[in-house]
Amino acid sequence: MLRKGLLPVLFAVLISFAGTKLVACAGPAWPSDEERRFLDAYRDSVTAGATDDQFAHADKLYVEALQVLSETYVEKIDRAAFVENSIASLNGLEIEDMSPINIVGAALDDSLHTLDPHSAYMTDDMFRRLQESTEGSFAGVGIVISLDDEKHIRIVSPIDDTPAARAGLRPDDRITHIDGHQMKGEPISEAVRLMRGRVGDPVTLTILRVDNSFDVTVKRARIEVPSVTAGIIDQDIGYIRVSRFDATTLDQTQEYLSELESRIVTPRGIIVDLRRNPGGLLDSAADIADQFLTSGLIVATEGRGERKMRSYEADRSDYFDLVPMAILLDRGSASGAELMAAALRENGRGVIIGERSFGKGSMQRIMPLTSGGGLKITTGYYTTPENHIVQGHGVVPDIEVNRADAEEFEREIDLEHALPSRRRDPRQSLASLDATTCEQDIEIERLGKSNRENLEEKPEDGEEVYRDSVLECAVGYFADGPLATYRNQVEPLLRAGL
Known part of the structure; x- marks a missing residue:
């Protein structure tokens, strides 16, 4: 999504991508020789104990994603280069769950970001958050966030009349920690997960503003903010x-x-x-x-x-x-x-x-x-x-x-x-x-x-x-x-x- 500047988020940043449409996809074809190279390569990164069904599910995800991308992306993609990017990304994945589906999803997401700042892989949970954001209601602190080039969580903007806005958070603030959890290198989805919670429960954000670092504690709220x-x-x-x-x-x-x-x-x-x-x-x-x-x-x-x-x-x-x-x-x-x-x-x-x-x-x-x-x-x-x-x-x-x-x-x-x-x-x-x-x-x-x-x-x-x-x-x-x-x-x- 957005690396710096306005607009990716998964939570509210997904709001920023006007005209987003939900489109059904056809089933995947058999893997090509190019795709097979990635399917063989990612297996070396998987935690021991993965089942054949898990591998088959992850394989299907990658092949289907490449088919959809080839048919619908705004420019004709270089499939060989995309697969090479996917393979190259395997060594730098920063995820705890090294199951087949998570590795393939993370590699897809990384490769899609090399096409443009807004293309991305979304988990089922991300779909749910997107739906909440476009309906104008969600639970949290009320900020639009993105990843900058150094993989810091960046505040694009606080949403008017929310806990974040009332706490004085500003565009371009970086969130370095959430309740003590180091956020550098973490995906947007993890930042959103940590900031979500029960209404009224506090969450402490460590903010880096220029060269000044400080903690801000805000109470989560049902964000039904007027637009x-x-x-x-x-x-x-x-x-x-x-x-x-x-x-x-x-x-x-x-x-x-x-x-x-x-x-x-x-x-x-x-x-x-x-x-x-x-x-x-x-x-x-x-x-x-x-x-x-x-x-x-x-x-x-x-x-x-x-x-x-x-x-x-x-x-x-x-x-x-x-x-x-x-x-x-x-x-x-x-x-x-x-x-x-x-x-x-x-x-x-x-x-x-x-x-x-x-x-x-x-x-x-x-x-x-x-x-x-x-x-x-x-x-x-x-x-x-x-x-x-x-x-x-x-x-x-x-x-x-x-x-x-x-x-x-x-x-x-x-x-x-x-x-x-x-x-x-x-x-x-x-x-x-x-x-x-x-x-x-x-x-x-x-x-x-x-x-x-x-x-x-x-x-x-x-x-x-x-x-x-x-x-x-x-x-x-x-x-x-x-x-x-x-x-x-x-x-x-x-x-x-x-």
Whole structure:
């Protein structure tokens, strides 16, 4: 999945792979000579006492996985090279259970990571966690995690209003120990397992932040966190933040948009905040974009050889029709968040303010295997309405707002084995300015649950005042702030679809 930067996880990071589909797989063929080389090689690593049935089960897993990969991966794979990688990985496996099925699964996972950062082998338990994450409910501490290049557990982001967020955990923190267990070299699934538990039970995370190491103890909770928060800014600007796209996001979005429209008689603007949104279900992202569009293509997918596969067309536009819109992005906005922002801009609906986004534009499918577990395989790319691909490039804002304290982490193109960039959107930012030049005091009335990061409560005595400078700058786009000077440049371009 993700090595560094946004987005793999198995638990919540699997949320980040928008458009993940569940597809049934056919049974495997007989092993080829290439596959037989691996099947012979891995036997030397198996703990003594393995049965013939266990070997047969593991053999079937590998052969079936190679068949599925050859038929569905986004590029034609070199089967011989893949098998060589599988054999080479056997000497470096860091697993306790050296049974045939575990060795083959670990070798498959390692080999799939050499194709791209997001392809992976999934156990049955991982499937269950994926289902929980896309349903918007799970038990734990509430963080999105990944493996970095040094096989440390990296926090991609804490989920809003969860124990992890309230404990002050930050993107790019490394989890070195969980309840004293050393985590370097451990798979994501083991980190998730150790952080799961009964609601209310504490778990102690040892955090490495830059060069400072410290312990944080948080209580596990049932994470049924909303993916949408909203508010009214300065009495006449609607604000809605979508932190991820899951099965409940559309209903939450519609509920908040309806309330915003009923409360704001003459809206001056609407701000759609997609910062730190790692993506999620593609259908959800497309449906939410559709709330603001009357017609036009939202997103399409293409597979091997640029073969067009599926497209999502707009037909709804129920909310804030003709009201000026600003979409907020940052380097943590990925996958579905990038596609939604591009769809709104390329259909002339809104201006993008903030930072260039993460650049995750590939599509993964979950392929269950008859031999158990399954594969998460990259099968295509997402294309924007103008047929651009965000993979590797990200989405460039119309107005770039730079924060001096912005969190630094690598984007998609920096990940090991990242898929190459292609068909880049030629747009460049019209302006680039420092956030401090457009900070302003704004008044926010929160609706529903508060968002600690974007709609901050008043600080207690002695606490530093939090300013969401980018949000404050975006408010100025609709008023008399420094960004308002760019309205006359941006709005005609939007109307012309440029």
